Amino acid sequence: MANKSTESWGRLKRANHAIIDYDDIALDAKPDMRLPFGNGRSYGDSCHNQRGILVDSRPQCRILDFNKQDGILTAQSGVLLSEILQILAGTEWFLPVVPGTKFVTLGGAIANDIHGKNHCHRGTFGRHVRRLVLKRSGKREIACTPNMNHEMFEATVGGLGLTGFIVSAEIQLSPVPSHYVLETKRPFGSLAEYLALAEESESNSEYSVAWLDSLATGDDLGRGILITGNHAPCVKSPRYGEPKVTIPFTPKRPLVAGPVLRAFNWAYYRAGARQVEPAIVHPNAFFFPLDAIGHWNRLYGAKGLYQHQCVLPFYTAPDALKEMLEVSQRAGHGSFLTVLKRFGDKPSPGLMSFPMPGFTLTLDFPNRGATTVALLNELDRITQQAGGRVNPYKDAHMSAETFQAGFPHWERLELMRDRAINSDFWKRVTARKALIPPDMETPEINQAPQPGIQTMHLKSNTTQ
Numbered sequence: 522m523a524n525k526s527t528e529s530w531g532r533l534k535r536a537n538h539a540i541i542d543y544d545d546i547a548l549d550a551k552p553d554m555r556l557p558f559g560n561g562r563s564y565g566d567s568c569h570n571q572r573g574i575l576v577d578s579r580p581q582c583r584i585l586d587f588n589k590q591d592g593i594l595t596a597q598s599g600v601l602l603s604e605i606l607q608i609l610a611g612t613e614w615f616l617p618v619v620p621g622t623k624f625v626t627l628g629g630a631i632a633n634d635i636h637g638k639n640h641c642h643r644g645t646f647g648r649h650v651r652r653l654v655l656k657r658s659g660k661r662e663i664a665c666t667p668n669m670n671h672e673m674f675e676a677t678v679g680g681l682g683l684t685g686f687i688v689s690a691e692i693q694l695s696p697v698p699s700h701y702v703l704e705t706k707r708p709f710g711s712l713a714e715y716l717a718l719a720e721e722s723e724s725n726s727e728y729s730v731a732w733l734d735s736l737a738t739g740d741d742l743g744r745g746i747l748i749t750g751n752h753a754p755c756v757k758s759p760r761y762g763e764p765k766v767t768i769p770f771t772p773k774r775p776l777v778a779g780p781v782l783r784a785f786n787w788a789y790y791r792a793g794a795r796q797v798e799p800a801i802v803h804p805n806a807f808f809f810p811l812d813a814i815g816h817w818n819r820l821y822g823a824k825g826l827y828q829h830q831c832v833l834p835f836y837t838a839p840d841a842l843k844e845m846l847e848v849s850q851r852a853g854h855g856s857f858l859t860v861l862k863r864f865g866d867k868p869s870p871g872l873m874s875f876p877m878p879g880f881t882l883t884l885d886f887p888n889r890g891a892t893t894v895a896l897l898n899e900l901d902r903i904t905q906q907a908g909g910r911v912n913p914y915k916d917a918h919m920s921a922e923t924f925q926a927g928f929p930h931w932e933r934l935e936l937m938r939d940r941a942i943n944s945d946f947w948k949r950v951t952a953r954k955a956l957i958p959p960d961m962e963t964p965e966i967n968q969a970p971q972p973g974i975q976t977m978h979l980k981s982n983t984t985q
Contacts, residue, residue: 524539527915527979529566530564530832531727531825532664532916533826534825540574541575542576543577543688544580552945553573553940553941555574555575555658556573556943557942558575559579559632560625561634562625562629564827565946566945567633569946570945573943576686577599578628578686581597582596582597584605592693595628597627598690599796602619602620603799604701606804610758610760610761611758613699614696615695615697615700617633617694617695618630618644618648619637622809624762627687628690629959630679631647631678631690632682632687635812635941636774636876637808638750639840639875640865641729641865642723643678644869645871646868647874649692649694650678650870653666653687653689654687654689656686658942659684659694663685667870672937673937676934679693681944682942682944683868683942684934684938685939685942692743698754699754700752700758700799701752702728702802702807703753703807704799706747707748707749708745708746708852708904710744711747714749715733715745719747719880721864722951723749726981727750727906731748732793734787736786746794748793754800761805764813766813766815767814767898774823775826776821777820778857778887779885782941792969803848823856824886826884826885826886826887829885829895829897830875830882830911831910832875832912835906837909838880841909845882845900848900849884849886852896854889859882864879866878872958873928873930875910875913881907901923903918905923905927906928910926911923914949921949
């Protein structure tokens with residue numbers, strides 16, 4: 522066991538944690554004293570358990586099998602998506618869903634049920650998980666699929682690591698002509714113009730995302746660049762390496778605010794407007810542009826950053842999105858990375874998956890203390906009033922009321938939670954004691970177990 526200072530990507534909270542490897546997991550762990558830990562790319566406190574011990578997944582980082590004919594890959598949970606992509610780089614297979622950074626673990630991608638720029642076509646990452654192996658306290662490893670131990674499978678996908686340690690997973694890859702992308706950029710002059718373009722753009726593009734100028738006002742409110750893309754034939758094999766440039770220090774004050782932010786927004790909008798012809802781009806540039814700069818989160822200053830991501834139903838989104846942009850401007854908080862995407866109707870197998878049909882808006886703000894928290898609370902109010910929800914793995918502030926209104930099935934996850942595992946986030950947003958004591962969890966064997974693997978069915982009303 523080693524002690525290490527850890528922080529989430531928002532850098533709002535730094536804590537000294539005891540760290541253990543998967544091989545050192547105690548079978549008799551005390552309640553709430555463990556939490557699986559990936560690569561620390563969650564923005565808030567879902568990757569913290571201040572009074573407990575983190576179980577480090579990164580040493581468990583082997584590719585176990587790759588069926589090149591059928592595109593099925595099996596790997597341990599600590600492998601990074603960047604490492605998987607490098608294995609796939611010379612093939613005609615690609616991860617079906619990728620987030621905005623490739624430096625997340627496979628286990629983290631499942632535990633957060635990540636989404637990408639192609640949700641309308643592929644849904645969330647969990648839809649492509651064929652099988653996972655879960656280690657729960659005091660038990661052997663449990664194999665879960667959408668059809669076997671399906672209740673535990675559904676709780677684990679998007680379950681924020683609370684159901685156990687994901688040992689390995691088998692995923693179905695997507696066939697592509699190459700990893701490179703034919704990218705098209707199209708400027709739009711207002712939020713209303715984007716909303717009119719969004720559905721049309723996704724009918725002929727695998728990927729679609731919009732960048733917004735958070736400082737534009739009046740008739741230009743919500744102006745931005747619509748970026749779409751499809752995989753394109755290319756003989757080159759990309760490399761998914763580490764950043765070549767790193768921010769070496771943390772400035773006392775944020776460098777992505779005020780005149781710098783205004784100049785960046787103006788330049789980015791003008792540059793996007795000038796790219797009139799589609800261009801074939803490297804997958805790093807299309808999917809993971811911020812990964813080019815190591816520790817870019819330091820640019821937000823010594824106090825860290827808050828990121829707010831919500832999803833809003835189609836019918837309330839136009840008014841709610843407009844109000845959110847205006848509220849942020851009135852609070853004097855410009856967002857450096859303002860992203861708007863459209864979610865489709867592809868259901869996730871995950872009990873607690875964040876996406877739902879509608880539009881998702883992501884805003885990020887340097888932490889300015891009480892004024893920033895007040896703005897976030899107002900954004901939460903707008904989200905809740907519009908019938909939306911806030912993304913748990915981006916969150917560092919929302920109340921139990923906001924969380925429970927957006928995720929009404931949270932009690933079912935609490936019933937399935939491994940009693941040895943908890944997080945600061947879960948304690949904050951559930952704001953109540955466990956629903957059942959550990960000794961009421963009664964597994965039943967429902968089919969012959971594989972060697973070293975246990976199958977189980979929990980006696981609870983958790984059928985989705």
